[in-house]
Amino acid sequence: MLDSNSTRRRFMAHFAGTGLGATLLPGVLWARMQEAGAREVTAEMLGDALAISGLDFSEEERERMLESVNDRLSDYQELHELKIPNDISPPFHFNPLVPGMQVDRSITPFRMSDLPSIERPSNLEDVAFWTVRELAELVRTRQVSSVELTEMYLQRLERYNPLLNCVVTLTDELALAQARAADREIAAGRYRGPLHGIPWGAKDIIATRGYKTTWGSPAYQDQVIDMDASIIEMLRDAGAVLVAKLTTGELAGGDQWFGGQTMNPWDPSTGSGGSSAGPGSATAAGLVGFSIGTETSGSILGPSSRCGLSGLRPTLGRISRYGVMALSWTQDRLGPMCRSAEDCALVMRAISRPDGLDLSVQDLPFNWDGTRAATRLRVGYLEGAFDEIEETDYRTAHQRTLEDLESLGFMLTPIHIPEWSINVTAHSVEMAVFFDELLRSGRAELLGRQTRADGLRSARVIPAVEYLQSQRARTMMMMQLAEATSGVDVYLIPRAPRRPPGQQSDEPPPYSHGRNASSMTNYATHPALAVPNGFNDAGLPTSMTFCAQPFRETELLTVARAYQDATDHHRQYPDLDSAASG
Structure with missing residues (x-):
């Protein structure tokens, strides 16, 4: 016997085939069937559903429609019995x-910035907050071994995780094995580059074998x-050492997960932001050398800004997402969350290449020259966004950045x-597709945040035609954004509180030039970098967003490095x- 969920899917598919899948009609009609406990559609049900949906057909058209609907209720069994793997887009x-x-x-030669001579401190833990560039020099010159670095970061992860709640799984056995292998290769003169022997952490939506x-x-x-996700393999090939799977907000949303809330190391009474919560918290706390986060709508830039990191959201098409949970095939991106802009460039060099598995990835070189003269680049700033900031502490920090x-x-x-x-967002529909089985199986009731399940349900009534029309509108928006930013190489958008002082949380926030532009750059999947630029009156980091047009990450990283x-x-x-x- 067919279960209710599979029957419903066949039922909805029929309406898509008749051209009515883009209306509310299928959902309304299915609801009426469920209310009546019926196994087929009656004329009365069809009439009620048509009235609610605002559609009007003749009696003859309704009769033909009714016969066709009931004839085809079982036609789609084969498709819905097909198990579609997560990695199929x-x-x-x-x-x-x-x-x-x-x-x-x-393609241009890879060059890192010049680095003054550095020496290992007497207390190795003093390097916990050093940049990847600096850590790499210690490893390259064999002043410190990868095993020593790895053990130091593992100890810090164990010591501070009770405070920050940023770790899902310590990969200590794997990490120490990778660190020992790195040390053997470096001792034999087979140095792979600046990530060789550097401990890092992965957001826990990235598949890792074992x-x-x-x-x-x-x-x-x-x-x-x-x-192993492609990015796991690429970083392993670069010699990096995976020390932890770091927390993600549930289904890549927010900073709440099944283990609680991930906290901000600058104020452990507040959340880290999400959904790349663990990568943001752990990297800012000096528990890893760098981390990899993901972003669909703010999940790299948000926690990077709150935790005071240099977090890069690359262009969609720079980095393979193979082996990573999907929210939106047209918005999801992976990116490095680091302690400096150049660190992001060093990580990008290892992971910015096609893998033949995520076909959205474009075969473009990632060129980095840490000695490049940055002032030749044209820099713009979103004037309206700076003018609208009301908070004195944020205004001061952002104005000082322009002056600097x-x-x-x-x-x-x-x-x-x-x-x-x-509204041109795609992720609600695409998320519902990826988690279709979760909802149909009834397992959505296991979600810790039922608002996530509500989103999966409500996405079912988004009309197909309107969804695709919104994506055509998205192209128009992208064209407008491209024209508006064509005169500069990099432009700045200040981050400020969502609501002005004194506004109640239940009031809709006023129009904001900054939020408008930030949303447009996100949906256009342009690259952006969170850059710490001071502190607010509460002692928490403030941040400026550096943006550029597609595949111009090196330009924005070069300006940020300067x-x-x-x-x-x-x-x-x-x-x-x-x-x-405390």
């Missing part, structure tokens, strides 16, 4: 480029995916990005021992 692939855009396909990949949810907390850049020799150009009010070379905001770190004792 729809056969269309998002392209962030719009007509007229050019990308640089030339370890749980929980997606932050009680519905999946015992899940083991018997494969001007003092470095950058000629800053004000830009305006037009308002875009039409800014960080002249300032020390990225070198501030939290006092975890005081926080723990």
Whole structure:
């Protein structure tokens, strides 16, 4: 006997075939069937559903419709019995480029920035907050072994995780094996590059063979995916050492997971932000050398900003997502969360390449020259977003950033990005597709946040035609954004509180130039970098977002590197021992 969920799917598919799948009719009619406990549709049910859906057909058309619906209720059994693996995406692939855009396909030599001579401190734990660039020099010159670094970070993970709740699984056995292998290779003169021997952490929606990949949810907390995601393999090939699976908000949303809330190391009474909660918290706390997060809508930039990190959201098409939980095939991106802009570049060099498995990835070089003269690049700033900031502490930090850049020799150009009010997000529909089995099986009741399940349910009544029309509108939005930012190489968007002082949380926030532009860059899947630029009155990090057009990560990283070379905001770190004792 067919179960209710599979029958419903066949039923809905019929309406898609008749051209009515884009209306509310299938959902309404199915609800009426369930209320009546019926196994087929009656004329009365069809009439009621048509009235609710605002559709009007003749009696003859209704009779033909009714006969066709009931005839085809069981026609789709074969499709719905097919088990579709998680790594199968729809056969269309998002392209962030719009007509007229050019990308640089030339390959240039890789160069890191010049680094003064550094020496190992007497207390190795003093390097916990050092950049990857600095850690790599210690490893390359064999002043410290990878095993020593790995043991130090593992100890810190164990010591501070009770405070921060940022770890799902310590991969200590794997980490020490990888560290010993790195030391043997380096001793034999086979140095792989700046990530060789560097400990790192992965957001726990990234599949890792032999370890749980929980997606932050009680519905999946015992899940083991018997494969390594492409990014796991690429970083292993670069010699990096995986020390932990780090927390993610449930199903990559927020900072709450089945183990509780992940906290901000600058104030452990507040959340880290999400959904790359663990990568944000652990990297800012000096528990890993760097981490990998993911973003669909703010999940790298958000926790990076709150925790004071340099977090890069790359262009969609830079990094393979194979082996990573999907929320949206047209919005999901992976990216490095680090302690400096150049660290992001060093990680990107290892992971920014096609794997033949995620066909959205474009074969473009990632060129990095840490000695490049940054002031030749054109830098803009979103004037309206700076003008609308009401909080004095945020306004001061952001204005000082503009002044610092001007003092470095950058000629800053004000830009305006037009308002875009039409909703073009794709992830609600695409998430419902990925988690279709979870909802049909009834296991959505296991989710810790039922708002996540509600989203999966409500996505079922988003009309197909309107969904695709919204994606055509998305292309129009992308074209507007491309035109508005065509005169600069990099542009700045300040981050400020969502609501002005005194506004109640139940009031809708007013229009914001900054939020409008940030949403547009996200849905266009343009690259963006969170750059720490000070502290607010509460002692928490403030952050500026550096943005660029598609596949221009090196330009925004170059400007950010120049800014960080002249300032020390990225070198501030939290006092975890005081926080723990307090």
